[in-house]
Amino acid sequence: MVPDHPYDANGVWSGSATRLPDGRIVMLYTGSTAESSAQVQNLAEPADASDPLLREWVKSDANPVLVPPPGIGPTDFRDPTTAWRTPGNDTPAWRVAIGSKDRDHAGLALVYRTEDFVRYDPAPALMHAVPGTGMWECVDFYPVAAGSGAAADSGDGLETSAAPGPGVKHVLKASLDDDKHDYYAIGTYDPATDTWTPDSAEDDVGIGLRYDYGKYYASKTFYDPVLRRRVLWGWVGETDSERADILKGWASVQSIPRTVLLDTKTGSNLLQWPVVEVENLRMSGKSFDGVALDRGSVVPLDVGKATQLDIEAVFEVDASDAAAVTEADVTFNCSTSAGAAGRGLLGPFGLLVLADDDLSEQTAVYFYLLKGTDGSLQTFFCQDELRASKANDLVKRVYGSLVPVLDGENLSVRILVDHSIVESFAQGGRTCITSRVYPTRAIYDSARVFLFNNATHAHVKAKSVKIWQLNSAYIRPYPATTTSL
Numbered sequence: 001m002v003p004d005h006p007y008d009a010n011g012v013w014s015g016s017a018t019r020l021p022d023g024r025i026v027m028l029y030t031g032s033t034a035e036s037s038a039q040v041q042n043l044a045e046p047a048d049a050s051d052p053l054l055r056e057w058v059k060s061d062a063n064p065v066l067v068p069p070p071g072i073g074p075t076d077f078r079d080p081t082t083a084w085r086t087p088g089n090d091t092p093a094w095r096v097a098i099g100s101k102d103r104d105h106a107g108l109a110l111v112y113r114t115e116d117f118v119r120y121d122p123a124p125a126l127m128h129a130v131p132g133t134g135m136w137e138c139v140d141f142y143p144v145a146a147g148s149g150a151a152a153d154s155g156d157g158l159e160t161s162a163a164p165g166p167g168v169k170h171v172l173k174a175s176l177d178d179d180k181h182d183y184y185a186i187g188t189y190d191p192a193t194d195t196w197t198p199d200s201a202e203d204d205v206g207i208g209l210r211y212d213y214g215k216y217y218a219s220k221t222f223y224d225p226v227l228r229r230r231v232l233w234g235w236v237g238e239t240d241s242e243r244a245d246i247l248k249g250w251a252s253v254q255s256i257p258r259t260v261l262l263d264t265k266t267g268s269n270l271l272q273w274p275v276v277e278v279e280n281l282r283m284s285g286k287s288f289d290g291v292a293l294d295r296g297s298v299v300p301l302d303v304g305k306a307t308q309l310d311i312e313a314v315f316e317v318d319a320s321d322a323a324a325v326t327e328a329d330v331t332f333n334c335s336t337s338a339g340a341a342g343r344g345l346l347g348p349f350g351l352l353v354l355a356d357d358d359l360s361e362q363t364a365v366y367f368y369l370l371k372g373t374d375g376s377l378q379t380f381f382c383q384d385e386l387r388a389s390k391a392n393d394l395v396k397r398v399y400g401s402l403v404p405v406l407d408g409e410n411l412s413v414r415i416l417v418d419h420s421i422v423e424s425f426a427q428g429g430r431t432c433i434t435s436r437v438y439p440t441r442a443i444y445d446s447a448r449v450f451l452f453n454n455a456t457h458a459h460v461k462a463k464s465v466k467i468w469q470l471n472s473a474y475i476r477p478y479p480a481t482t483t484s485l
Helices: 150-154 242-248 276-281 319-324
Strands: 012-019 025-032 039-046 057-059 094-101 107-114 120-122 128-130 136-145 168-176 181-190 195-198 217-224 229-236 258-262 270-274 282-293 297-301 308-317 346-355 363-371 377-384 398-402 411-418 421-426 431-436 448-453 460-470
Touching: 012 039, 012 217, 107 136, 107 168, 128 195, 136 181, 136 217, 136 258, 168 195, 168 217, 181 217, 229 431, 270 411, 270 421, 276 282, 276 308, 282 297, 282 448, 308 319, 308 346, 346 377, 346 411, 363 411, 363 421, 377 421, 377 431, 398 431, 411 460, 448 460
Parallel strands: none
Antiparallel strands: 012 025, 025 039, 039 057, 094 107, 094 136, 107 120, 107 128, 136 168, 168 181, 181 195, 217 229, 229 258, 258 270, 282 460, 297 448, 308 411, 308 460, 346 363, 346 448, 363 377, 377 398, 411 421, 421 431
């Protein structure tokens, strides 16, 4: 797919594929036009539907099939979703959502209906809009199993056209062009009007929850019908200089794919978790159980080379220490804090990865507990890049957010380490953080892992720490002569 027509001469941009009931696959994508760089939607189909890689595509003679409607700026109309339709609806046409914004800087999603992916009718109302959120890019819209139905109990994902109703919620996601973060909200879809309403106005799209609180953008899900799961991919950009990217000859990576489910215990957030195939890369592993972490301690974990790791850890804070804290703190925020070096009453504590022996380089992944004014505990999950590298051409931040912790739950985290990227998942994937880091000393055989507790009033126990060395994926060219996966 290259820019070779007037309707996409200035760029073949994001889009989505849809598999039709007859087995055909259609792709809608945004093109930037030659004359005015207007954003228009175009249709393409595989040149050879029997090719398992679908390497060649034919653009429709009808292109562009959609142009910006009245009231929408010519460069504010992009990134069509996978199409869906609702069984039993009086208007059984396929639906496609497209991201945009209005003149007042409200981010929004438009819905179009089509029978043939060539001719389109706009839905009678906006799908949804949120004031002040600006341009919505890479909009995604999909159902998730809710409540205690079979799909929710089994942990299955739902096909994109799953019917709304009891036991089904819908996720609306947008990538905000203003701040380059991916936001989502959970709500209810009305197929009669093609509108969507969030469960919580305070957690609406663009002002509430994020997929990932680190470097993670322009994500997209798809439904895997074989393993009955919804899989999320995200784009992880660089945080070093453009000069460094040119020297190394590449820039940006895709995240480890994640499964996505509704958290049926809270009902208010998603759960993201590395796809199970990652576990096939696990090699030798070590376990460390019941490690006491006194206040101010740093404990090395001897796992050998520590540049490709899969870590699962469970922590427990001494209940009497937490109960003894009477001072409320309502001002803490991961991003504005001093990171893992900043000491609080009940945090930070967790792990140091991609660290060298003397801790001159380290990426800290940690929890930070706070006492609220009502005496309840709040838990933050943070990732500190401030000492991740000695290089001086990097953007280094402390990322993070609150993570829900229910009564009786220990604090748990899974961390994937891969040389220059760290992906972390707290409490089963309720809060996720991705960091791009570029250590200069904590590399190859010089990389280490540590447990730490920098709290001033909390004794912490690492109840269980399991660390596996990860093999390389050894991605090879797909054999052109083979038609089976």
